[in-house]
Amino acid sequence: MDRSVPLVEIWRGELLESLHRGHAVVCDGRGDIVASWGDPETVIYPRSSAKMIQALPLLSSGAADRYGLNTEQLALACASHNGAAIHTDRVSAWLDQLGLGESDFRCGPQEPADIPARNGLILAGEEPCQIHNNCSGKHCGFLTLAQYMGAGPEYVEIDHPVQQAALAAFEETTGESSPGYGIDGCSAPNFATTVHGLARSMAWFATASTRSDQQSQGAIRLVEAMMKHPDLVAGEGRACTSLMRAMGGRVAIKTGAEAVFIAILPEQQLGVALKITDGATRASECAIAAILVGLGVLEVDHPATRSYLNAPILSRRGLDAGVIRATEALTRGF
Template structure:
């Protein structure tokens, strides 16, 4: 098996302090590897990077149309949001529309990462609820699908029709049989795949406009919703939101826990998937930015790019100490 390769470096002053190793794959719409780093066949959990795949049955089943879901709902179904008011207000309204409540979620409560929302809860002496969970949009999608199917309330169980539909969609678009699953932080199953399979699925999304089947039409809707509403996919200051804005609607990107990142690039009909071996988000954000620069999707000098690629490291007094940089092998034009 090919070992992970150096992808991100952390410099302090004139010396290299740390190195993050990982794997990455760029795949075209025929399923072929355009370029890879490390081991394309590395087995990974995609974590939240695959939420657009998990949202496919919501659309293909007719549930999204039946319940009048629009691009904002679909963006939230693909989101790992910050728990800001723009996220939780919309998820709460979605639940109300279904006639459901926070207790119907199975994702668990989570403190918002959005500072204003977190401080508001503290000042009000209110505990976070499940709607604040970064995956509550995905779970609202699961609940919508479950209601449409007439299925039971325990929608995160592996044998529930919702999760069986998610697995079928996952294996179809990765073109692989998943060897198994783990339980994600939001309590839903997360199916394992090779990094190549994940990149292949993103290329399938990227080329969806070339096809007219129901699954591909759903993929177009989900990708368009992410691109239209980057602020709902993550949140202010987050890499997904800022880098999608910097690309002016040319690509959809999505992070996942433990330093997974994917990109859907329709104009090039390619998909990208990467995984940093040690799970460091600072490294995955830097690496995806560098790959997008190499693909000509991001301007290396854009302020958003500079925030994550060659990101400055400052002391607590604001002194410039160093930077987080991609390795040279990520920087060559692709």
């Protein structure tokens, strides 16, 4: 039975033109639900919203320190980047540091979302490569860990030590045994969990400073890197980047394909996870902005916020045609 609830409305004139349903959870450091909408026990793929979990073994193993990884590289390990030069130049340098090349990736080529980068490839008559893949930073992290472990080159296989380490971190932080996995767009396994489990994991990251174990210390470093380098986590024109900038380095947020979004709030020691059931990114961006406003960490009238929450819909001539807004059910949940 579908227990999703309406979270985001699209109005055009006086008519409710579209409605996006979903599930969302705010979780505290004990794993308890502070607020929820829909069914917290709905099983989802977190997609790229879980990249900081996949990056945990890179730090807890000692690989990040062994290779002297900096905060930019840690942010890229958690990124779904635009493929702009600020991303691809750093990924290329990371591969060089490992003594590896583009052919060692297993993520596949992808056309960059960054328009100047895309136009540059077209003008040069070149095809996009795996370095342009939005997950190439994560795959640099996988390659670093594989090299540190002395493991084989097929690091995206489910039985590879890198992916088994990622699964162990995933189940530890979500507090749940994953019921299975799917293959993500970058060819790596993506482990399923409940919306509550994903929020619990984000709360685990948010409360990492209260613990002294090596895994938690790695979590602190990953979250700090994301908040320090929002431009590397996504890129210009992206919700992750613009909203993290608007919150002044106090909160880390991350999108995932098919309308998943998470937030890590270290000051409040809270974690957030949401999933829009129809997979619409415009709705997940609006919903996460509404939740962050409700939690008091994002200003409702900040220009970045207004790009996603209560965002005007304009005609191609710039006429006011409608609005994208959160439902009353979502905003009154605080």
